[in-house]
Amino acid sequence: MNIKENVVEAVFLKRPNRFQAYILLNGEEMMVHVPNTGRCKEILIEGCKVILREGNNDKRKTKYDLIGAYKGDKFINIDSQxxxxxxxxxxxxxxxxxxxxxxxxxxxxxxxxxxxxxxxxxxxxxxxxxxxxxxxxxxxxxxxxxxxxxxxxxxxxxxxxxxxxxxxxxxxxxxxxxxxxxxxxxxxxxxxxxxxxxxxxxxxxxxxxxxxxxxxxxxxxxxxxxxxxxx
Incomplete structure (x- = not known):
């Protein structure tokens, strides 16, 4: 299946709780939603490259979902949906x-x-x-x-x-x-x-x-x- 929404690359900074993370996108630090309640500690490491999916709902608190990350050269999709x-x-x-x-x-x-x-x-x-x-x-x-x-x-x-x-x-x-x-x-x-x-x-x-x-x-x-x- 193809992901229909726009996807962009960013840099992972931190994950203060299960549902939120902070990333760096085009030099701007922002909060994004994490659609995975697992720990993902071996994946979401400060400085790693992550992939964001842009939301299309104006009522969202965050503009992006963090749907994947690179563990070295390996890309892992972490979207639990x-x-x-x-x-x-x-x-x-x-x-x-x-x-x-x-x-x-x-x-x-x-x-x-x-x-x-x-x-x-x-x-x-x-x-x-x-x-x-x-x-x-x-x-x-x-x-x-x-x-x-x-x-x-x-x-x-x-x-x-x-x-x-x-x-x-x-x-x-x-x-x-x-x-x-x-x-x-x-x-x-x-x-x-x-x-x-x-x-x-x-x-x-x-x-x-x-x-x-x-x-x-x-x-x-x-x-x-x-x-x-x-x-």
Whole structure:
């Protein structure tokens, strides 16, 4: 998918809280919105080059969203609203081969006490619940999730297990918002409960999928499958 809004380069200065950052654009320091509640500490380092998306709402408090940054030569998209859009595009275009049999793609559907990102179905009456997690944490080709504790993520995994028990298809897709990833792993040092829940889900028959993206300053699209190591 292409980013339709105007994008510009800036220099990252600091991030006083989860939703705000200060950047330097054309010699002017200004506050921008950060559409990611994760820590991103290994990405948003003072002096790094960041990419801003210009907003088109005059009522906004900030003119720009900080949607990506360069970690050395690697560009990483950090917009937490992007993964579902990328995966929806991929599902419609049958790029997730294991889910290609599902023709109906619906967003934000409730199951039990959770709202899953997607409910997929087809003319045979088959139903599949899919949860998507955007991944921005990477070291030397190894991507990990989460980069901050996530009770909500663990809850989603337990609900996927329940969906599987009730006879539905169920899966979680980790979308790496970058390229050149060798392997994906749960980040046990950050949230062991999530890692254990992910392993339990895998044992219960929940599909665990990983994909990297083709990504640039003005575009991002689902690309290659990435091996998921849960050991």
């Amino acid at each position: 992007i993964p579902n859009k990328v995966v929806e595009e991929a599902l419609i275009n049958k790029k997730v081969l294991s889910l290609a049999k599902y023709d109906i793609v619906m967003r934000e559907k409730t199951f039990g006490n959770s709202r899953f990102d997607f409910k997929l179905s087809n003319s045979k009456g088959e139903i599949y619940y899919l949860e998507v997690k955007g991944v921005t944490l990477e070291y030397n080709g190894v991507a990990k999730f989460p980069d901050a504790p996530t009770e909500r993520g663990t809850k989603h995994l337990n609900e996927l297990i329940e969906a599987k028990k009730q006879g539905y298809g169920a899966g979680i897709l980790f979308l790496m918002q970058m390229d050149n990833i060798d392997i994906f792993m749960p980040h046990d040092d950050m949230d062991k409960a999530f890692g254990d829940a992910l392993r339990n889900a895998k044992r219960a028959g929940v599909d665990v999928m990983g994909y990297e993206c083709l990504v640039g300053e003005g575009y991002i699209t689902l690309d290659k499958n990435v091996k998921c190591n849960l050991e």
